[in-house]
Amino acid sequence: MILDYETMRLIWWALLGALLIGFAVTGGFDLGVATLLPFLGKNDTERRVIINSVGATWEGNQVWFVTAGGALFAAWPMAYSVAFSGLYFALLLTLFALFLRPLGFDYRSKLPSKKWRSNWDIALCIGGLVPALIFGVAFGNLLEGVPFHFDTDMRSFYTGSFWALLNPFAITAGVVSLSMILMHGGVYLQIKTEGDINQRCKTVVTVFSLLTLVVFALAGIWIANIDGYQISSTISPNAYSDPLAKTVIKAPGLWLANYSHYPILWLIPMSAFVMGTLTLLLSKLDKPGLAFISSSLTLAAIIVTAGVSMFPFLIPSSSALNSSLTVWDASSSLATLKIMLWVTLIFLPIVLTYTTWAFRVLRGKITLDHIHKNDHTAY
Numbered sequence: 587m588i589l590d591y592e593t594m595r596l597i598w599w600a601l602l603g604a605l606l607i608g609f610a611v612t613g614g615f616d617l618g619v620a621t622l623l624p625f626l627g628k629n630d631t632e633r634r635v636i637i638n639s640v641g642a643t644w645e646g647n648q649v650w651f652v653t654a655g656g657a658l659f660a661a662w663p664m665a666y667s668v669a670f671s672g673l674y675f676a677l678l679l680t681l682f683a684l685f686l687r688p689l690g691f692d693y694r695s696k697l698p699s700k701k702w703r704s705n706w707d708i709a710l711c712i713g714g715l716v717p718a719l720i721f722g723v724a725f726g727n728l729l730e731g732v733p734f735h736f737d738t739d740m741r742s743f744y745t746g747s748f749w750a751l752l753n754p755f756a757i758t759a760g761v762v763s764l765s766m767i768l769m770h771g772g773v774y775l776q777i778k779t780e781g782d783i784n785q786r787c788k789t790v791v792t793v794f795s796l797l798t799l800v801v802f803a804l805a806g807i808w809i810a811n812i813d814g815y816q817i818s819s820t821i822s823p824n825a826y827s828d829p830l831a832k833t834v835i836k837a838p839g840l841w842l843a844n845y846s847h848y849p850i851l852w853l854i855p856m857s858a859f860v861m862g863t864l865t866l867l868l869s870k871l872d873k874p875g876l877a878f879i880s881s882s883l884t885l886a887a888i889i890v891t892a893g894v895s896m897f898p899f900l901i902p903s904s905s906a907l908n909s910s911l912t913v914w915d916a917s918s919s920l921a922t923l924k925i926m927l928w929v930t931l932i933f934l935p936i937v938l939t940y941t942t943w944a945f946r947v948l949r950g951k952i953t954l955d956h957i958h959k960n961d962h963t964a965y
Contacts, residue, residue, distance in 0.1 A: 592823035609650035618771015620714030672744035683716035722763025726756030731904030814840025858887035
């Protein structure tokens with residue numbers, strides 16, 4: 587049978603990655619724009635131009651984030667439970683930061699007070715910076731392993747702390763995430779603005795594209811020396827989900843094992859460097875549309891690099907190795923995965939079509955004249 591359990595698990599691993607990339611590309615630029623708001627906007631009118639560049643689309647971009655969470659819950663329930671219990675405070679901090687976004691967009695221009703608007707600008711900056719940083723920190727902790735274990739009743743127990751999540755490698759991964767989001771947001775603003783803001787965006791893209799590539803390279807060297815994980819026992823990809831029915835080992839360099847077995851995979855991290863460099867050059871050449879494409883591909887390559895390095899692990903356990911969750915033993919039933927696939931095949935094209943249409947309709951630049959002429963509808 588073509589859609590057997592192994593195939594469905596692989597499909598849903600790929601779909602989860604696609605959803606994360608979709609959020610990084612669409613939600614990422616408005617997180618970056620919000621983070622850059624207080625720095626690129628030198629006065630109230632310029633800041634309103636920046637806010638209006640994402641004001642009409644930021645809510646729709648959150649669909650990818652919500653859908654990724656729903657897919658994780660439905661397709662990988664064990665991974666969902668471990669992630670949302672072990673990383674609870676980090677995720678709660680992310681959600682509280684995200685709460686500032688709708689409030690900031692809706693209430694910033696309700697009063698003419700400079701202090702009122704300045705405070706909401708800071709709130710929007712926090713609402714963009716904190717999630718972008720924490721998403722990277724979370725990936726860094728996944729690569730290092732999360733301290734959890736299952737008991738005989740398959741109840742998960744997290745034995746770490748919030749502060750332990752803020753370790754040097756995880757913070758480095760957070761810097762990669764934040765810098766690539768700021769690069770992406772700068773490119774998007776370069777498309778949507780003109781004049782002084784547009785020129786400042788070029789500087790932002792230059793700085794953060796270089797920072798992304800440098801820190802990504804540093805993280806790659808680091809990964810080669812930290813403990814990676816590997817399944818050492820026989821595992822059946824078509825068996826029922828049972829995380830404790832395997833043996834796992836860890837040793838330095840194991841996260842590079844997939845690249846040793848399939849050297850063609852090196853093209854993925856290499857493409858991140860190529861696309862990141864291309865983003866910088868295209869931005870300098872005043873080709874922001876092409877730079878946005880290369881920036882999107884940079885984000886995708888970085889995310890895929892992390893996924894391919896960890897495969898087949900979803901959440902490795904640093905305290906009880908055999909409790910690690912993998913693609914082969916942490917999924918929902920075969921019937922559930924098939925039903926979800928049909929739902930995805932119906933609704934994902936609708937989301938893609940709507941998103942494409944929305945950005946096509948709103949493809950024009952946001953100018954100072956636009957703000958003055960539409961003062962009653964602009965943010």
